[in-house]
Amino acid sequence: MPPVAHVRNVVIDCPDPHALADFYARVGGGTPQAEDDDWVVLQVPGGPRLAFQRAEGLAxxxxxxxxxxxxxxxxxxxxxxxxxxxxxxxxxxxxxxxxxxxxxxxxxxxxxxxxxxxxxxxxxxxxxxxxxxx
Known part of the structure; x- marks a missing residue:
């Protein structure tokens, strides 16, 4: 059976998307691409595409x-x-x-x-x- 859709991103809420994308780029590789201050995407080489989304007050x-x-x-x-x-x-x-x-x-x-x-x-x-x- 064909899938209904394909996974695009794993989205991670965080207070600072730029800083967290940089952290994961250093851990797993890739170069963060900022779409704006609130959304940064990281394509991990050979792995998933991670997106980091600003979430103020995240617990x-x-x-x-x-x-x-x-x-x-x-x-x-x-x-x-x-x-x-x-x-x-x-x-x-x-x-x-x-x-x-x-x-x-x-x-x-x-x-x-x-x-x-x-x-x-x-x-x-x-x-x-x-x-x-x-």
């Missing part, structure tokens, strides 16, 4: 609490196949303004959870080496 989710400003979405980033690569990505996202939310049991879960500068959760994930994907 970020309190991860992992579901009873207060529940998380509505999060982004996962493949950050490498080794924990050394994950550790390097960890240092880089912290330098960009992310803050850790859950770094426990990473070997068991294969991911670590952070908040972006606007408070949205995202994950750095460890990818498994798979034959034929190199």
């Amino acid at each position: 970020p989710p309190e991860w992992p609490r579901a009873d207060r400003n529940a998380q509505q979405f999060h982004l996962d980033f493949d950050a490498g196949a080794t924990w050394e690569e994950i550790d390097a990505a960890h240092e880089k996202v912290l330098a960009l303004g992310a803050r850790p939310l859950d770094l426990e049991d990473r070997e068991k879960k294969d991911f670590q959870v952070y908040a972006d500068p606007a408070g949205h959760p995202f994950c750095l994930c460890r990818i498994e080496h798979q034959e034929g994907l190199d």
Whole structure:
């Protein structure tokens, strides 16, 4: 069955669309394109098109609490196949303004959870080496 429509953007509300688009461009690549002060688009190379929309007074989710400003979405980033690569990505996202939310049991879960500068959760994930994907 053909789809009714195709996904155009994943839209992320935030207080400062330019700053958050720049953060995600540094994490996932691409160049933010501002359409105006309230809307910035980022085409992540090999990934989705993210749009950042100004939302004054945004109350970020309190991860992992579901009873207060529940998380509505999060982004996962493949950050490498080794924990050394994950550790390097960890240092880089912290330098960009992310803050850790859950770094426990990473070997068991294969991911670590952070908040972006606007408070949205995202994950750095460890990818498994798979034959034929190199």
